[in-house]
Every structure is written in structure tokens, then in C-alpha cells.
Amino acid sequence: MSAGNVTIDRVVTSGTFSLDGGTWDVDNNVWIIGDDSECIVIDPAHNPEAIRQAVGERTVKAILLTHGHDDHISSAGAFWELVKAPIHLHQDDWMLWRTVFPEIDPDVAIMDGDEFTVAGSTLKALHTPGHSPGSVSFHLASEATLFSGDTLFQGGPGATGRSYSDFPTIIDSIRTRLFPLPEATVVRTGHGDSTTIGAEKPHLDEWIARGH
Numbered sequence: 497m498s499a500g501n502v503t504i505d506r507v508v509t510s511g512t513f514s515l516d517g518g519t520w521d522v523d524n525n526v527w528i529i530g531d532d533s534e535c536i537v538i539d540p541a542h543n544p545e546a547i548r549q550a551v552g553e554r555t556v557k558a559i560l561l562t563h564g565h566d567d568h569i570s571s572a573g574a575f576w577e578l579v580k581a582p583i584h585l586h587q588d589d590w591m592l593w594r595t596v597f598p599e600i601d602p603d604v605a606i607m608d609g610d611e612f613t614v615a616g617s618t619l620k621a622l623h624t625p626g627h628s629p630g631s632v633s634f635h636l637a638s639e640a641t642l643f644s645g646d647t648l649f650q651g652g653p654g655a656t657g658r659s660y661s662d663f664p665t666i667i668d669s670i671r672t673r674l675f676p677l678p679e680a681t682v683v684r685t686g687h688g689d690s691t692t693i694g695a696e697k698p699h700l701d702e703w704i705a706r707g708h
């Protein structure tokens with residue numbers, strides 16, 4: 497199925513998330529996609545040194561950020577110092593980025609449909625706003641895998657109760673961009689356990705009815 501020997505590693509890191517004056521303890525999933533020589537890192541949160549150790553001697557081709565919430569991005573600068581790979585973030589979340597890094601912009605604005613090649617496979621960016629305006633999911637079709645950030649979790653959509661979030665928008669993103677993917681697609685999330693498109697799809701109407 498895959499062109500090469502693609503590996504997907506998860507590093508779980510711990511820290512805090514702050515927005516709207518509150519702060520919460522969180523565990524984040526950091527995803528490393530690659531092979532023996534190169535990799536791409538998604539959301540290098542909280543513990544840059546642990547992530548660099550998981551990367552090992554491999555070249556980091558890109559740092560991809562699923563969205564601009566500070567638990568996902570606040571260690572991106574320190575991780576950049578370790579690996580010097582370009583940082584990508586959808587422009588609609590740069591206002592969140594600037595609350596953490598007022599002096600510097602991300603290197604590249606992610607556009608819907610952008611493709612990132614690593615280890616002979618391709619990650620495709622799907623703009624899935626709702627949790628935040630610039631939330632992006634990454635589809636690794638060769639491995640039947642979706643990296644959903646905080647857009648889709650086991651049991652429902654990402655939170656939409658705080659600033660810059662919108663529930664109808666996240667539902668629309670999930671319905672039109674994610675649920676058309678093959679049901680066997682493994683959904684690897686920004687926090688917590690993985691799920692599949694097929695496991696979540698039957699519950700869309702329940703989520704709409706409950707409103708979160």
C-alpha cells in the first residue's frame with residue numbers, strides 16, 4: 497500500500513493549554529511520520545527534547561501545526577531551534593500564533609490541498625475549520641490514516657466553546673471533509689486515543705443534537 501516503509505510514531509507530552517483567561521493541564525499527541533532517514537513532525541508540543549530524541553538522527557523535513565492553540569504551538573520555537581525545519585500553519589490561525597510568538601511569523605502558510613512528501617508517501621492538508629478558523633487535518637492516504645488535530649476525536653468533535661471556535665463550522669468540516677474518507681481510515685488525534693472514520697460516522701446526528 498505505501499511506497500516505502502513509512503513509520504508513524506506517537507510521543508505523548510504533558511503541559512498546559514491556556515485560552516480566554518483559563519489554564520488547563522493537557523496531554524498532547526505528537527506524531528512523527530517518516531522512515532530511517534527523514535520525517536515530518538506534527539504538533540511538537542510541550543517537550544522539544546523528548547521529541548528530538550524520538551526523531552533521532554533523521555532529517556526533519558517540516559513541522560506541521562494542526563492549529564494555533566498554545567498547547568500545540570508554544571514549543572514549536574524551541575523545537576525549531578533543535579531541528580531547523582520550516583514551521584507550517586494555516587494563516588487563519590496566525591492571530592493565535594502571534595499571542596505566543598509576537599515577534600516572528602510561521603515560515604509557511606498551509607493552504608487547503610497542500611501536499612507534503614515524506615518517506616515516499618504524501619500527507620495532504622485538509623482545511624477543517626471550526627475548533628479554530630485555521631484548523632487543518634492531514635490525510636496520509638497510503639497508510640489509511642488521518643491526523644485530525646483537535647477537529648475529530650474518539651467520541652465527537654473538538655471543543656467549540658471558547659474564542660474563535662464555531663460548532664456548526666466544525667460539524668460542516670467533519671461532514672464534508674472527513675467523513676467522505678474511507679471508513680477504515682485510522683484517525684490519530686491531537687489528544688487521547690485513536691479511532692476510525694467508520695466508528696465515528698454513525699454518531700454525527702447525536703453530536704448535532706447535543707450541540708458539542
Ligand SMILES: [Fe+2]
Nearest residue numbers: 563565627646
Ligand atoms: Fe485546540
